[in-house]
């Protein structure tokens with residue numbers, strides 16, 4: 001059986017997928033007889049650079065060419081397409097032929113080619129960024145006085161390196177940038193090939209293959225080959241996962257659940273399951289990043305490509321609970337964690353820490369509520385400054401303060417203004433006071449009742465400031481006492497992110513001794 005990748009290699013410019021701009025330019029150049037002597041084809045691997053160079057050779061030599069497009073079926077076209085030994089196309093891999101001797105040899109052969117029959121010859125130098133400076137110098141001489149009917153195509157995944165080592169040569173090359181092929185385009189191509197091969201395939205299976213091929217059409221076809229030759233019957237998603245060692249959608253779903261529900265203990269179970277199924281944890285992290293990216297895309301109104309139906313359903317389910325700002329935060333944490341995970345001798349622990357950081361990351365839902373509350377309270381609001389305010393000067397109040405006797409009634413009536421003052425000075429404190437009440441006054445001691453246990457700590461820390469704020473409205477500055485409140489089970493919506501994390505972490509530690517030990521060992525509270 002001929003490998004699918006070779007069998008379905010494009011034979012015309014119009015077959016090139018996602019490279020219409022290149023196809024049109026080359027077709028036009030051939031049709032008008034204005035083919036350059038040197039081209040630089042830049043782009044990721046597997047997107048058709050070498051194939052385009054071969055089609056160019058076919059087009060230049062095809063006897064049945066129409067409008068610059070080779071017929072793809074004549075003897076000449078088939079010979080070039082098959083890559084059989086022929087004089088029209090010489091493929092060199094710079095990764096293995098990088099010495100100056102090879103370049104000299106190439107030069108001699110190029111000169112010789114010129115004197116042969118009236119056919120055009122295309123030299124394809126693959127991985128061209130691997131050529132040495134000396135080799136480039138030799139090639140530069142050829143390109144300065146190019147033999148007739150000889151075309152050089154330099155293909156590279158790293159054009160920048162050529163710019164560094166061989167800048168003068170770039171000015172003699174026409175550059176084409178090949179695009180990455182999107183997963184949907186790959187899936188469509190795979191489906192067409194499967195149809196022609198009478199190969200039954202599940203759509204999800206093709207999605208998985210496309211995702212794994214990462215933009216490379218040739219890789220995708222090779223993978224389809226590999227998977228279809230393994231076992232009998234239709235190519236299912238399950239089979240693709242088994243053959244390629246992919247991680248099931250369900251585990252990514254579980255990961256998102258742990259994040260959304262802030263289930264730290266669940267993180268440990270998830271990693272355990274990943275290891276049980278023999279998953280590569282680095283691959284899991286890569287997939288996790290892609291899943292978050294898909295969530296982000298959905299969150300901003302886009303359409304993610306290359307997901308299986310199953311994973312797409314998971315992403316849609318969790319997208320409303322993870323707003324884009326949160327996902328950006330999670331992705332930032334991922335970016336910080338990737339290198340340590342790669343270097344870590346204990347990948348398991350590194351991945352657990354990453355997932356825990358995700359599960360405990362601050363959330364915009366809470367912060368934005370606080371910020372909204374601030375916006376209502378004050379004009380400037382101190383947006384973005386989430387930290388508790390230090391001793392900053394009290395901003396001049398636009399309204400004259402209604403100073404009265406030190407009485408509970410008076411404090412209660414002035415409370416909205418006190419809250420507004422607090423917001424102007426210490427936004428977080430303002431939010432806490434807005435929900436708190438003046439509960440009692442005994443002598444100079446003002447009792448403040450927080451909305452809940454989580455708020456108590458924040459108020460407690462700023463007792464003196466509260467006293468000063470209240471003192472602006474009464475004859476004497478009171479001493480503030482924060483009343484204790486029975487802890488609630490769920491943190492209230494208006495909780496600040498820091499408090500929510502602390503609260504959550506405390507609850508989790510009580511629930512799970514393993515986590516508690518890990519938190520101590522890793523000093524997790526410092527992570528946020």
Ligand SMILES: [Zn+2]
Pocket residue numbers: 062063064065070071072073074075076077078
């Ligand atoms: Zn032909």
